Amino acid sequence: MSARRTIRIQSEPFDSAKETATLSALGSDIGAVATFIGYCRSENGRLKALELEHYPGMAEDEIGRVADEALARWPLDALTIIHRFGVMVPGDGIVFVGTASSHRAASFAACDFLMDYLKTRAPFWKKEILADGRVGDWVEAKADDDAALERWKR
Amino acid sequence: MSARRTIRIQSEPFDSAKETATLSALGSDIGAVATFIGYCRSENGRLKALELEHYPGMAEDEIGRVADEALARWPLDALTIIHRFGVMVPGDGIVFVGTASSHRAASFAACDFLMDYLKTRAPFWKKEILADGRVGDWVEAKADDDAALERWKR
């Protein structure tokens, strides 16, 4: 069976429960579903919101390439990647990644890999909206995120 | 804030959507929720069910120790571990592990760690019920599972 590959770039909220259920319901040989949800944080009340800018077209293409890389590396039955753009407030989900496989190790590793790659390769940029409503700075990329990628080099 | 630690050993099904939502709703500084769900598989139709035996009392204690170890290692805001016992049919969830943290790396690593430890230390044993209803063998532990633990040695 070829893997089910779902990628969505959207401004609307996602329903992580529904997405997880879809992965789980793929068949009687799905043994493992790993998911990750990244949320907008207030940073102890410092932030009112985050505004996510993206590069339409490239976001889909690049996430597609990252998904293909994961499918080539691990025996997955399915993967789902949803990345939102626009304004999010603390508690809103920004990104959902879910993987389904017969095997635990594959689902975990692929989910972790996908998040590391999305962080550093998906063309999205976060801008801070401060608690008082003023527009703050663009979030700076973390050296940690680049370091995390090194783990996947073969 | 001290971490929210939820451990349940039960025969009833769990609602992974509800558990995930509980982790996500902990506060406006939860940045990352990682979850893992392990399901009963049919193994291409070979199995009708799995029967999970457990050691009551020790299951709670041992999973508690594993949870404490995860909380000591990573800055988690919450973790949830649910492990079922009894008869499960293909597609039924057997285990749910969810971790919430400000940071992605902590939530992923803790979730992965918890599953590795549950596999090899939680006192549960799976017996196969074959497609024709006959009682099959006890599932054998995998050398892979012990090898996976080596990753966490410090």
Next chain:
Amino acid sequence: MSEIKLVYFAWVRERTGCAEETLTVPSTVRTIADLAQFLSTRDEGYAHAFEQPKLVRAAIDRTHVKPDALIEGAREIAFFPPMTGG
């Protein structure tokens, strides 16, 4: 001589034919390995359960222990195969 509660799980339970029992153990039986050896002499079922000592794991008072663990003071000792939960 001391009295200990013994519990068995999975195929160890099936082979011994017993889920739980209270046993008086001679004082020469000092470790988990000694106890397994002692139990294996009880009958054919126990002999079968403990025929490959490396495949049988143990817990004292609900904590995993190694074969050389001393059993003195134990209230409950469990024997079981390698775990397959998760």
Next chain:
Amino acid sequence: MSEIKLVYFAWVRERTGCAEETLTVPSTVRTIADLAQFLSTRDEGYAHAFEQPKLVRAAIDRTHVKPDALIEGAREIAFFPPMTGG
């Protein structure tokens, strides 16, 4: 001389004051690094956008590229800061 569509994102867009433009580029501009250098001479905003070349990433036709990538044949070139999605 060739005509290329240029797009800018995040603070590169804010500093250039431009989200998208079509530009005729002299044939001496061969690589992404050359193009960034060329753009930085256009005005103060562009100079500011490209003042730290290491902080500006590029894509050709929606694929990440390095500064030494050749721009010949490109239809769309993007400049943006390191990404912060996920």
